[in-house]
Amino acid sequence: MEEIELFRRLGLALAIGLLFGLERGWQARDEAEGTRIAGLRTFALTGLLGGICAWLGTATGPVFLGLAFLGLAALVAVTYWAQLRADDDLGLTTEVAMLLAFVLGAAAVLGDMAAAAASAVVATALLSLKRILHGWVAQIRRFELAALVQLAVISVVILPVLPRQGFGPGQALNPHDLWWAVVIVAGLSFLGYGAMRVAGAGLGAVITGLLGGLASSTSTTLALARLVRDDARLAPLLSVGIVLAGAVTFLRVMVVATIFAPGLLGALALPLGTMAATGIAGAGLLALSAGRQKKTPTGLDELSNPLALGTALSFGIVLVVVILGTHYLRQWFGESGVYAAAAVSGLTDVDALTISVAQLSRGDLSSQAASGAIVLAVAVNTTVKGAMALVVGGRDLGLRVLAVYAAALAAGALTLALRP
Template sequence: MLHCMDEIELFRRLGLALGIGLLLGLERGWHAREDAEGSRAAGLRTFALVGLLGGLCGWISLFTSPLFLGFAFLALTMLVAVAYWVQIDGDDDLGLTTEVALLLTFALGAVALLGDMAVAAASAVMAVALLSLKRVLHGWVARIRRFELAALLQLAVISVVILPLLPRQGYGPGGTLNPYELWWAVVLVAGLSFLGYVAMRVAGARVGAAIAGLFGGLASSTSTTLALSRMVRGDSGLGPSLAVGVVLAGAVTFLRVLIVGTIFCRDLLGPLAWPLGVMGLTGLVGAGGLALAARPQRKASSDLKGVTNPLALGTALTFGAVLVVVLLGTYYLRLWFGEGGVYVVAALSGLTDVDALTISVARLSRNDLALQAAAVAIVLAVSVNTSVKGLIALVVGGRDFGLRVLGVYAIVLAAGGATIWLSS
């Protein structure tokens, strides 16, 4: 028990409490290094003493009552509040960061004495890292658009609030509709899309069409293809560079589908890894060839104004509805026509959405659909979707641009088909 700890253990824990105070005090002292002596709310020595005080109060509470530690924290809070009130009298824009950090130092000092030392030390390091990132975090906040903040909140609602409340059992024909798994699919696809959007928002406009294609494939390769094709329509000189972005977006789609499929059925990793891996690698090589063939462009813009935030709540709900239709369609067509019915659904789904079909087939393969048949259906859907994106590039971006993209995609589809045939 802690109240029976020997002197060595006690001094180790008090040393950690002191070290936590010194660490937080060092960061706060450096932050206020240009302030005049005596004008700082708390510096290195104050933080070190508060950390040690937290440890000692925790030790004393072992021999008196846990209430002692609570009253000590309350007394420190009142002292800090008075000091803050005195300071704010002449400065209406004074923050509370140092005061909160001081209270946190006391709490971590107590944890170092009473609880897990590793947790106390790790928490102190995380607190210092957070304090030191002030300018970076404020810069991010300044760059966030209103609809992006709304999207982040929507992601939190659908994942943290709604998902845990849904039942984990099948409903409908054959128990096909599992509310928890359906909504988890919505969260997964929306989260991947939002991650891709954020990455494209941060780096795409500065780095170029290639980075935009990589991140756009994670968000939505179809919308990325449409956006880049529209740019080519506005300036045909960008065609060679933007074709690289379109092909990269398509290559990333193969890898994304592989990840989504294996998340819902781990056994699909083997049957899917070869065809989708070969198709993705072929796409990357093809994009490299297009990049080498393209002449340097003075205007390699990748502003991607045509690519919007993919995490609107309506988009997530629409995906859920499409997934339900695909699940029911797959169930009934397979019931009526066997594996051939699954292939029909796969081909039709590839015209609009690949993720819904991938999730549907992956769930079926956990029960009674052969893994090889599931892999063929997913590859078929991705192949149809790839052909659709090639046609978009041709129709929207023009003949030269479309032929560049379709040339690579034809090789990609041939490689995927050959891999499926050899592995069957």
């Protein structure tokens, strides 16, 4: 290794230690001098020590680096034991961070510098986010944690062993693709659900709408409409959240379709993108008309956990029914049957139809017909949500939402009509 390269790598090892030490020193800034296990200088020296030991290990063999790490670990263990006797502090964060600084310092010399630097930045971010991360953990409900574990097991353990071949009529049912669809949709849903649970709906209708669109735009519409039914003064503000949830759904459908059939992106980008842009613009106008109203939604208990095992399995069953129904309708009526399936499916669930049509488009269904069916399902589903806002939330809320939805659907229809 050339001298300049060695100095660069040792400099990175020192910088990694300084980064760790800066964060740990700031966290312990109120403690008296001499009472801290490690601060800025100690961490900087630890990172540099890891780099130097790695450099020496290239000449003496890997055993030297291993012994150096064990020696540092023993020193850290003794220090931790002494601290434990003094103040009963069971925290191991600083001690683990010191060992990590040594390892990343060594990695900076022996391995990829970019990977070592990135790992150090991520580790420092985790160290600095202690209160936020603990706050998130405190808000997790037991059934939500259980649902996450269940999904991890059935996706990471079961998904890889499912057969990747078609079964049933026309070999339309592929177990691996079916369960992968459940994982994708449930994961997108839980992303919005979890963010809303952590952030809280009290941040306002805008955040509620954006995150609710990922979780479930239908559930979000129903939840916000019920709030308006209890307090009609919330209609101008909560109409913004409902419309934003619908706009996010347009983008969500495009993402889901593209995952299962990347070739559909070109056909769906313009109509669904235009509909989403129209919805966002309409939400902006509704927000301006809402003025300075500050009351925000607080009760969104109607949103169910989308990763509950029963919910995931229910979606899988719906997906199987929609795939079979679309297969038979297309077999009997051609492309008209696909459109009929889209119109019916849009009354309840648009994700299942999107995945079913996306799979067909990988065969002999044209991208134009597939994108038209998906947009039709989205249009029917959007109309249902607008009607729900009108019936549940009342005339003021319903007319605001329906006006924007009508503009979005008209924009989508226009783009479909004008495309080559």
